[in-house]
Amino acid sequence: MKKLQLLSITVLLLSMLKTASAQPFQVRSPNQQILVRVGLDDKRLYYEVSYKGSPIILKSKLGLIREDADFSKGLVFENVPKELMVIDRYNLATAKKRNITYKATRQFFHLKNQEGKLMDVIFQVSDDGVAFRYYFPERSTDVKKITEELTTYKFSTNSKGFLQPMSDAKTGWSQTNPSYEEYYEQGIPVGKPSPIKAGWVYPALFQSGSNWALISETFPEGNYCGTRLKAESPDGEYVIGFPQPAEAFTGGNLGPESRLPWYTPWRIITIGSLKTITESTMGTNVAPPAVKADVSFVKPGQASWSWVILKDDSTKYSVQKRFIDYAAQMHWAYCLIDADWDRKIGYEKIKELADYAKIKNVGIILWYNSAGAWNTAPYTPRNKMLTHESRVQEFARLQKMGIKGVKVDFFGGDGQSMMQYYIDILKDALTHKLQVNFHGATLPRGLQRTYPNLVTAEAIKGMEFATFEQRNQDIQAQHCATIPFTRNVFDPMDFTPMVFGEIPRIKRKTTNAFQLALPVLFLSGIQHMAETDQSMQKAPEYVKNFLRNLPAHWDEVKFIDGYPGKLAIIARKSGNRWIIAGINGENTEKSLKLNLSAFKYFTKRALINDGSEEFSFSTTPVNSGATQTVKIKGNGGFVMTLEK
Known part of the structure; x- marks a missing residue:
């Protein structure tokens, strides 16, 4: 009997040894169309990804360097256990879909470095892409620090990128950068350096032949910094970059540090057609589940807002009361009162407005x-968010006043301590049943799944910029036609859309129907x-009724047609109604035959x-057939409602 047990153990050990040496290992998506290969080359870890047999990510690097240990070289596989199937179901009020199901193949790779220290790499491959992260399973009482992440994404030099430069820290108006407020460069050759030394932001979109890939990450769980792609990408190989030195909370840490065990954020690569990219929910699929809390107060909807057109002079009691009436007339749920309300209106009068609202x-x-x-930035209230004590005091006061949410502006970057600051605000706001909008801020990176009271975030060159300078207005159509495939794919975005009237000192370059399409096309x-x-x-009654009945949330999404910067047509479903919204990113009229089957x-x-006529609307019935021809003016748009 003992001999039999010894033989079984020997066979098991040999099997494990064989498994750990048979590389590259393969991990496939449930539908078998995405294939990931992971292996060691001269004891350095690499991976590559293909889709339907076509290479998407060429041989790229994996690994990290800690101050106390190097996991970039001298690696060996300890064990590669059997793959697992992951199935996750959740719902999210601020997403493109209400009820979401995520299925993926999970594969652990257990490695050790030349000093015997342990690191895992975990891959999850779904039908719409690849996610992976690092894990240090050992335990420590001291804090470990990562000095460099060596993760790369290598694309064929024939590929094209749709990439937004990352602003240098403490540049821009009142040193408020980086705020993810540059324009996406359109279809540039991979390998072209960023015009700004800070690099490129997420999401980063790439076209490889007829296939597409979108790169992003999940929000750090308080133990990592936000990252970006470095400015230089020789031969189409993009490297993970860390924040600049100024991107930290005052007195806080910049780079990744934590005690062990330690999970890093997920790296995300969505892969497939533009339809796959547009309909994917990968950005929240691998985000941490919602914290346990009462979130019944989180209610999506529309808001009136005076500042974007009327600017600072509109922050007065009489105007805000008028905009409350406006919201009520339009059946919108909220009214946002912007900067300097504490000095120009005051807490007592704000309470009066809240009661009236x-x-x-x-x-x-x-x-x-x-x-x-x-x-x-000189605007107030200032300093109310900086500490837990001051936040609790302020949020308790707002809750007692009946305030429904806060918009917090002008953040300072992606350092680990600054990313923790976002989480701290959300936690305290959650306790006091306040919804949160982050402005002048980082990309949410799926944080809205973990903290459902994060209802939106800016992180985009939004409508306000098209009211500041004519050059921003001139490029708005192309910019808006890029966003559904990049910034707004996973995360809610406070672009603050829709202007039908005049903009002071600016000549508007997009049509009224273009503007009407934006609140459907953009997710917030x-x-x-x-x-x-x-x-x-001055708007026709049928336009007002459309906006009065605009859904507060969406149940489903379908990509209809489009190409970044040129055209975006997307259908969204709420209840028993579909709304198809389309915009033309080019100043050339287009006649489109839409497949409505x-x-x-x-x-x-x-x-x-x-x-x-210029800046006017028209409305027509649509046939009930499988196709519909729609003409879109240059820089124009449309919305189509479909009901049973």
Whole structure:
């Protein structure tokens, strides 16, 4: 009997040894179309990814360097256990889909370095892409620090990139960068350096032949910095980069540090067609599940907002009361009162406005400066967010006043301590039942799944920039037609869309139907509308009714047609109604034959398009057939409703 046991143990050890030496290892998606290979080359870890047999990520590097240990070389496989199937189901009010199911193949790779220290690499391969992360399984009482992450993404030199430069820290107005507020460069050759030394932001979109890949990451769980792609990418190999020295909370740490055990954030590569990219939920699929808390107060919806068109002079009691009435008339849930409300209106009068808004079934959202040494913006309230004690005091006061949310602006970057600052604000706001909008901020990276009270975040060159300078207005159509495939793929985005009227000192370059399409095309838990009450009065009643009945959340999404910067047409479903929104990113009229076969049971259809005169609307019924021809003006758009 003992001999038999010894033989079994020997066979098992030999099997494990064989498994750990038979490389490269392969991990496939559930539908078998995505293949990941992982192996060692001269004891350095690498991976490569193909889709339907076509290479997407060429041989790329994996590994990290800690101050106390090097996991970039001298590695050996300890063990590669049997793969597992991951199935996760969750719902999210601020996403493109209400109910989400995630299925993936999970594979652990247990490694050790030349000193015998342990590191795991964990891959999860789903039908729409690849996620991977590092894990240090040992335990420590002291803090470990990562000095460099060697992860790369290598693309064929024939590939093209749609990439947004990362701003250098403490540049821009009142030192408020980086705020993810540059334009995406369109279809550039891979390997072209970023024009800004800080690198490229996520999400980063790449086209490789007929296939696409979108690179991003999950939000750090308080133990890592936010990353980006480095400025230099020789031969199309993009390298993970860490924040610049100024991107830390005052007195806080910049780079990744933690005690062991330690998981790093997930690296995400969404892979497939543009339809796959647009409909994917990978950015939240691998994010940590929602914290256990009462989130019944989180209610998506639309908001009126005076500042974007009327600017600082609109922060006064009479104007804000008018915009509360405006929100009520439009059946919108909120009114945002922006900067300097504490000095120009005051807490007592804000309480009066909150009470008045409650009667009108409208909630108030208030603006705050994140303050700290990272910005010199003069707007107030300042310093209320900086400590747990001051946040609790302020949030308790707001909760008692009946305030529904806060907009916190002018953050200072992606250092680990700054990323923790976002989490700290969300935690304290959650306790006091406040929804949160981060402005002048980092990319959410799926944080809205973990903290559902994060309803939106800016991290985009939004509508306000098109009111500052003509050159921003001139490029707005192309910019907006890029966003659905990049910034807004996974995370809610506070672009603050939709202007039908005049913009002071600016000649508007997009049509009214283009603007009407944006609140459907763009995803945001709370959609802050740029249009003023006075201009809205001039809109046709059918446009007002469309906006009064705009869904607060979406149940489903379908990609219809598009190409970054040129065209974006997306269908969204809420309840028993689909809305198809389309915009033309080019100043050339297009005649499109839309395939509506997926909506054959939705026979009650109506189209809102541009009218014959400048900045006008038109509406026509739509046939119930499988196809529909729609003409879109240059820099124009449309919305189509389909009901049963």
